[in-house]
Amino acid sequence: MESIPLNFPFLASALLVGVAFYIILFKRNLIKLIMGIAMLSSGVNLFIVALGYRAGGNAPIYTDVPPGPMVLSVPQALTLTSIVINVAVLALMLTMVVHIYRHTGDIDSEKSRKLKG
Amino acid sequence: MSIIGYGYAVWAPLIWIVALAVIGVMVLIWRNRGQKSYKKGTAQTDIFLSGAKVPPEEQRHVKSENIYWGFFESLKELYDALMKPHTGIVNDYLLWFVAVLAIAIPILVLAV
Amino acid sequence: MALPLFAAFTIPLINRAGEKTRNIFSLVIFGLISFLVAILAVNVHSVGIRVYTFGATAAQMALPQGYMVPVRIMFEVDAMSMFMGIIVTTVTLAALIYSLHFMKGRTGQARFYSLMMLLYAGMMGLAFTGDMFNLFVFLEIASIAGAALAAYRTNMADAIEGGFKYIVISAVSALLVLFAIGILYAQYDVLSIAALAHFMQYTPLDMIALGLLVGALVMKLAGVPLHMWAPDTYTVAPAGTTPMILAASYISMYALYRVTFTMYGGLINTTAIGWVVIIIGVLSMFVGVMMAVHQTDIKRMMAYHAISQGGYMLLGVGVCLAVITDPVALASYGRDAMNGGIFHIINHVFYKALLFMTAEAIFFRIGTRDTNKMGGLARNMKWTAGFYIIGALAISGIPPFNGFASKLLIYESVLKFSPVLSVIAMFVSLVTLASFAKVFYSAFTGPPMPAYKEIKEVPKSMIIGMSILAVLIIFFGLFPGLIVNTIVAPATNALINHASYINAVMGAVP
Numbered sequence: 001m002e003s004i005p006l007n008f009p010f011l012a013s014a015l016l017v018g019v020a021f022y023i024i025l026f027k028r029n030l031i032k033l034i035m036g037i038a039m040l041s042s043g044v045n046l047f048i049v050a051l052g053y054r055a056g057g058n059a060p061i062y063t064d065v066p067p068g069p070m071v072l073s074v075p076q077a078l079t080l081t082s083i084v085i086n087v088a089v090l091a092l093m094l095t096m097v098v099h100i101y102r103h104t105g106d107i108d109s110e111k112s113r114k115l116k117g
Numbered sequence: 118m119s120i121i122g123y124g125y126a127v128w129a130p131l132i133w134i135v136a137l138a139v140i141g142v143m144v145l146i147w148r149n150r151g152q153k154s155y156k157k158g159t160a161q162t163d164i165f166l167s168g169a170k171v172p173p174e175e176q177r178h179v180k181s182e183n184i185y186w187g188f189f190e191s192l193k194e195l196y197d198a199l200m201k202p203h204t205g206i207v208n209d210y211l212l213w214f215v216a217v218l219a220i221a222i223p224i225l226v227l228a229v
Numbered sequence: 230m231a232l233p234l235f236a237a238f239t240i241p242l243i244n245r246a247g248e249k250t251r252n253i254f255s256l257v258i259f260g261l262i263s264f265l266v267a268i269l270a271v272n273v274h275s276v277g278i279r280v281y282t283f284g285a286t287a288a289q290m291a292l293p294q295g296y297m298v299p300v301r302i303m304f305e306v307d308a309m310s311m312f313m314g315i316i317v318t319t320v321t322l323a324a325l326i327y328s329l330h331f332m333k334g335r336t337g338q339a340r341f342y343s344l345m346m347l348l349y350a351g352m353m354g355l356a357f358t359g360d361m362f363n364l365f366v367f368l369e370i371a372s373i374a375g376a377a378l379a380a381y382r383t384n385m386a387d388a389i390e391g392g393f394k395y396i397v398i399s400a401v402s403a404l405l406v407l408f409a410i411g412i413l414y415a416q417y418d419v420l421s422i423a424a425l426a427h428f429m430q431y432t433p434l435d436m437i438a439l440g441l442l443v444g445a446l447v448m449k450l451a452g453v454p455l456h457m458w459a460p461d462t463y464t465v466a467p468a469g470t471t472p473m474i475l476a477a478s479y480i481s482m483y484a485l486y487r488v489t490f491t492m493y494g495g496l497i498n499t500t501a502i503g504w505v506v507i508i509i510g511v512l513s514m515f516v517g518v519m520m521a522v523h524q525t526d527i528k529r530m531m532a533y534h535a536i537s538q539g540g541y542m543l544l545g546v547g548v549c550l551a552v553i554t555d556p557v558a559l560a561s562y563g564r565d566a567m568n569g570g571i572f573h574i575i576n577h578v579f580y581k582a583l584l585f586m587t588a589e590a591i592f593f594r595i596g597t598r599d600t601n602k603m604g605g606l607a608r609n610m611k612w613t614a615g616f617y618i619i620g621a622l623a624i625s626g627i628p629p630f631n632g633f634a635s636k637l638l639i640y641e642s643v644l645k646f647s648p649v650l651s652v653i654a655m656f657v658s659l660v661t662l663a664s665f666a667k668v669f670y671s672a673f674t675g676p677p678m679p680a681y682k683e684i685k686e687v688p689k690s691m692i693i694g695m696s697i698l699a700v701l702i703i704f705f706g707l708f709p710g711l712i713v714n715t716i717v718a719p720a721t722n723a724l725i726n727h728a729s730y731i732n733a734v735m736g737a738v739p
Contacts, residue, residue, distance in 0.1 A: 017408075021211075021215065024208065024211050024401065025208055025211055025212050025215065026208065027208070028206075028208065030393075033207065033208070033397065037397065037400050037401065037404075040401065040404050041400075041404055044404050044405075044407050044411065047408065047411050048407070048411045048414075051411060051414065074414075074420075075411075075414065078362055078411075078414075081362075081366060082365075082407055085366065085369045085373075086400070086404075088369075088373055089369065089372075089373060089396060089399075089400045092373060092376060092377060092396055093393065093396055093397065093400070096376075096380055096389050096392055096393040096396065097393065099380070099389045100389050100390060100393060103389065109206050109207050109208060110206050130628065130629040130634070130706060130707050130708075130709065131707060133628055133629055134629055134707070184667050184670060184671060185522065185663070185667055189523065192519075195519065196519075196523060199516065199519060199520060202454070202457070203457055203520065204457075205457075205461070207393075207397055207398075209457075210394070210398060210455070210457045210458055211397075211398075211401060213454050213455055213457070214401070214402075214444065214448055214455050216454075217444055217447075217455060218440065218441065218444045221443065221444060221505060222436075222437055222440035222441070224501065224505070225436045225437075225439060225440045225443075225502070225505075226433050226436045226437060226440070
């Protein structure tokens, strides 16, 4: 485990966020847009959980705890809340895309828009 | 009397309304001393187009697109430049967002 | 806070008892909520900052015994939060009364009222929170409820598109807010706003977090150049809910002020941030109004006006932010600029809500929003035309309506700061009046179109909803000094003196 540098989760999170932004900005298919947002939420959640890591720490549970520092538990609570909220948001977006497809027959963000200017 | 007063101007709306009412009364008095030969409902109040036929209502109505034609024609370059970013595509909205972030964050970090 | 959530979740149950019961139930619950909010407002005004901690043994105890750092989630209500709370409550009351008739004959009405209550709960939570993560949670609640409400009319294709754009934009900005919260948490290990303000130093990571927060919140409040979702969303939301989604945008503006003034206040280079806010404000005003004159859809035009008036608020507060470290300038015009900006929030919400309601009233009777087709409506819809005139005069800043009072404050103080900005503000006001006059001329006056000869006036509940707002507008216009001294000035003081906010939580600074 010592060969993985401690910064690794942050690099992974930055990579996820970067790829997610690329998808959101440049892909026209609405389903891909939603996948990009899901990836963005994964990246941010990973960032938050990775903040709480203490070197050589254990899981923050009090029963039968081995001696040593514990990983911070507050970011884990934040991440759980955030995952739940993002699930609700993604569900809402998917139902809207289904409705848009029913009305306009197209899920390209350029071809299915009716409001512009 | 409710007034907004600060070092350099005072705005007291009730005084303003009283002034308006006084002016309104004066206007009404002047108006009543005016022409007595104007009668509503007779041929005096019909639309007159120098003898030409008055077109029916749908054709007479000025559409709201056309009311400010002079304004829009003279500012045509401005409107072409303004209409181009307002495309309606979600991806472009987020592109603007990333662009603004890319400009604002270096300014904020370096301006400390 | 518990009451709106309770109402949101029990309305679908009550719906089984019939429609009238549900309407009466929502009105009663909302009356109770308004009463509680009024009591809280008077309390905050007389006592000062109130702190409510979740799960503590005594409600005021922010610091657990023996700790130096508040670890619990808390609500902290100061004058600015109370100000936003009053705005949101009033708008929701008018929207609720308006929707009673508007929603007749539509399916899924129980969900509509539920969503309205959820949106209200989200906005109030965002206004009262003292904790950054709570801010994120309530921001998401408000966006989900708002997007679902905007896309409520699923039989119209453009409605869903407006809702979809709203939720995409909100999701991305909320995730970036979460990212910034993560960065701040990593540095300081605390999450509540007061504690963060206490421990804040200026590392570049903090500035990155500030930049992300400002960017994401500006996107939520529809400032140019991040405003393009706003016309789509405000246009398609059903009647009473457009003012509520608008109020959600201004709650995001409140969150922006809370972050810049209280959290970072006094330590950063406020001139830089102030100028950023001023530039965004001026761009919003100008672009908003230029696009608004060009529109043919009546609600889209009003949505662009909402963007441009948001620019006024940003301009006023930005001027204050730019001079906050300079006591002479602050005393002479900074406070007035901020008073003007904040007063403009409450004025704008009222007259914009009134205007949106008149536009929806027209849509309700005619079935189209295209102004090219409307004509000669004032002959039949006298009340609607009257309210439209009141709203249009108020938004352009014509005395004696309330728009004039707040705009005068902004013009005068910005003039002392930099005359160019004031000239731009006056020009924007002129073009606002011009665009409303254009629509009034073509839609309301003019020869009566034969297609609209038998249009009747809108039903009574809608008129009552609109007249509440109209009465408030006239009242605020006639007694501006009263309103400024009672509601606005404490809010301004609360934002400028961020030390009092911190001390209410942390105790006297050791």
